[in-house]
Amino acid sequence: MATVIPLAEAVANLVHDGDSVALEGFTHLIPYAAGHEIIRQGRRDLTLIRMTPDLIYDQLVGMGCARRLVFSWGGNPGVGSLHRFRDAVQNHWPAPLEVEEHSHAGIANAYAAGASGLPFAVLRGYRGTDLPAHTATVKPITCPFTGEELTAVPAINPDVAIVHAQRADRHGNVQLWGITGVQKEAVLAARRSLVTVEEVVDELEPHPGAVTLPGWVITHVSEAPGGSHPSYSAGYSVRDNDFYQAWDAIARDRESFLAWMDEHVLTGEAARP
């Protein structure tokens, strides 16, 4: 059974230097509060895994937490570039960043294989592209029945998966709805997991479209109201599109980025326990 504990404690328990960490949430339910806590705790040498790095990994990369990034689309959705990600790849600032690059279909299947206890997944993907030449974790595989050649990717099994959800009960059973992305797969594929939630409730009422993760597959649950901002939690908040647009200017420059992080993550409201 998951234990419900404060966020700072959960992150300290679960995330260690050098770990592979997947913070998932496809546009919706991105676990910003947990990401900020990782930054505050000064983790280093992380392998960060995420389909869409989004601003949260721009922040983690820019703060020097990451050694390696596994991803499939590294932009600011609808806005443009992730400048901290680009600065790390192009200029090795604040540190060199190894990248392992996939397509969405590839990472989604790699998580699904991880959740399924399989060493690899098969898909129709990557063929003819230049990705396999640069990504060692993409290989051909032949159908034993038809002889057709397809593509295999190895399972992703992160040391830690962190996702955000609408609510949990006191036993750590978690409920999320709306765009549910690859969160179930990430949690089930991981060795340890943390779910931050908008609220802990006495009873989880059924909800259309809801995915329930039983507490016995989760390590910790932490209450983090508003913890997906500037992403959103359907039923609790809306996406702060203005912030996504404002981030472009904040992150374009190293100094303004560091100043923003200092004010809003390291020493601001969010930093108070």
Add this chain to the structure above:
Amino acid sequence: MATVIPLAEAVANLVHDGDSVALEGFTHLIPYAAGHEIIRQGRRDLTLIRMTPDLIYDQLVGMGCARRLVFSWGGNPGVGSLHRFRDAVQNHWPAPLEVEEHSHAGIANAYAAGASGLPFAVLRGYRGTDLPAHTATVKPITCPFTGEELTAVPAINPDVAIVHAQRADRHGNVQLWGITGVQKEAVLAARRSLVTVEEVVDELEPHPGAVTLPGWVITHVSEAPGGSHPSYSAGYSVRDNDFYQAWDAIARDRESFLAWMDEHVLTGEAARP
């Protein structure tokens, strides 16, 4: 878009002699009304695909509709044997029945591969059992990353999939909930599909746990209230466990079986259009 037409017409359009046909529904939502219509239309030489043949395939096999059965568990759940299935396999009555036998995990993955446009699925299954020696569609496959040997099964892509659901709207969008089994996979894997429903409604209200199949992936929808009896449709009916127990005696004997089918399927209430 699916067209909403009467059941007899839908079955006549979609199911032809020699077709491979999957009637799915895992204990819940078994499409009995459609199966009975196939019997009334006198189809022959069908390849019947179903994880749990249940009474519906006992009836189709006993009435001589099938040439071949692809399945993973051929019993009367909680009761015992399917006597018509056993009589066909052991005594070739009313006709010889080829069987292609899998595990649940194997067929479920084969449908998922079929729904995914892949020629095969990979699973940890069958290894060490005597199934691969008798089922040609089970082969080893090696992980290109770890070298581990796993098992492959070829995709199932039936000519026709038939499932029962709670409701549809007039555009043929279908909604089902409760135990949803492998129905989505069967419909998406099939070349043609029929969904029978408890009722056609003006609007599909959201429902917890509901799976929605958009009308554009379905060929026909037919109204068949009570069409899952003696199985059930959550929210509309309960499983007729007494009938499942009574079937044991009805089906044990060829004559009593034929008399029952004649009275209840060929000439009874159900036979009236």
Add this chain to the structure above:
Amino acid sequence: MSAPSPQSYTADEMMTVAAARRLRGGSCFVGIGLPSLAANLARRTHAPDLVLIYESGTIGAKPDLPPLSIGDGVLAETADSVVSVPEIFNYWLQPGRIDVGFLGAAQIDRYANINTTVIGPYDDPKVRLPGAGGAPEIAASCGEVTVIVRQSPRAFVDRVDFVTSVGFGSGPGDRERLGLRGRGPRTVITDLGILEPDPVTCELVLTHLHPGVTLERARAATGWELAAAPGLRETEPPADHELAALRALTGGHRS
């Protein structure tokens, strides 16, 4: 608490109670029939937090009465989560997340291999049985497996006619060689006693006799030369509260 006299409970009741006692919590992938009854009994007695998982996709089902089928409505209505059948096998069973798999058998052999497919030759069967269902992968992937089956020479055979689900194959090392992740059958519970695999040879040996059952009777009901474990013991008879809970589950009738 007085122990009931042997005639105050049936052999099947002893078997079901003994099986239920093996479930101490965690999660259990439940086959239909006797396994379902025993798992529900465990949840109603000493293991209220036991998570019941059925192959129909219901996770955390809490039925008031054991269902007739693995897909009865009560399982979905009382479950924490209901998932598709591909998902229950791929995301839940296959990775080894489930602690105990609970299986029945038509035949079981000295290496705890299970047959639920055919008696006699596959292509010309004497008895065509239902087949594999979820069992091969339950036997492969659960942390461990408990088998519940009535003991008779027809059921307890030297070598099963058909290996539907692997116990220990031909003996030590076979599970590892086959890449099966779970530890395999740790307990076989019958109406006569309890068998467990010998830690060295993997052969099933008798570790418990139910009250009133003799070693000779257990041997006569076994199709191989059944060995008794060094510490052969008598099973604790069903306690009153166990019997009461079991009879509540079976509708007051002795099973």
Add this chain to the structure above:
Amino acid sequence: MSAPSPQSYTADEMMTVAAARRLRGGSCFVGIGLPSLAANLARRTHAPDLVLIYESGTIGAKPDLPPLSIGDGVLAETADSVVSVPEIFNYWLQPGRIDVGFLGAAQIDRYANINTTVIGPYDDPKVRLPGAGGAPEIAASCGEVTVIVRQSPRAFVDRVDFVTSVGFGSGPGDRERLGLRGRGPRTVITDLGILEPDPVTCELVLTHLHPGVTLERARAATGWELAAAPGLRETEPPADHELAALRALTGGHRS
């Protein structure tokens, strides 16, 4: 209905309207940005039954305004069905169920291969772009692909620096050889005109010029020797109702 004069609409508006017109119904897998705007415009004008599918898992989304991201809440709230991300790629995109894939590009080459990964060498990039996202499999598996991209020598190159998504590879037969099931890019819509693959060589050739654009200008904006198709035509300018619908979608501002 009077045709607006060229100065009454922008080049981007012409491009978006031309792209929307290509969507005649069925289903469309929508990339973010210009593709999303054009697909939503089609649904608001001549193709009200067009099924919009976003990689976030929303099937049949009916947003009032084009979303900023492919995962905005309005997509889920208005969808017929919301599925997981693995499912949208595996059950919906991969089998070739979706009629049209609608993609943008940073670079596109004469064989309609698309680059959204890097400008310059992969290991020492001049510009690190966002990467693949859903595009490689959209380009592989949709029935056909429409690309919408502003035309310039930087974007329209002889050979892309990195093949993120395959158009026709190195030419005829490559898609079949690679086992790609869809027919590939049938239309590339720019702010200057429309390009389509030559039926024999698979090379992109100019089939339409937007009103007021010359062949010379289109050629100057192309990094290879752009050929004009035999039947080169002028694009029908945006009709009043198309412009009105587009401007309603973009909040009254010209895009």
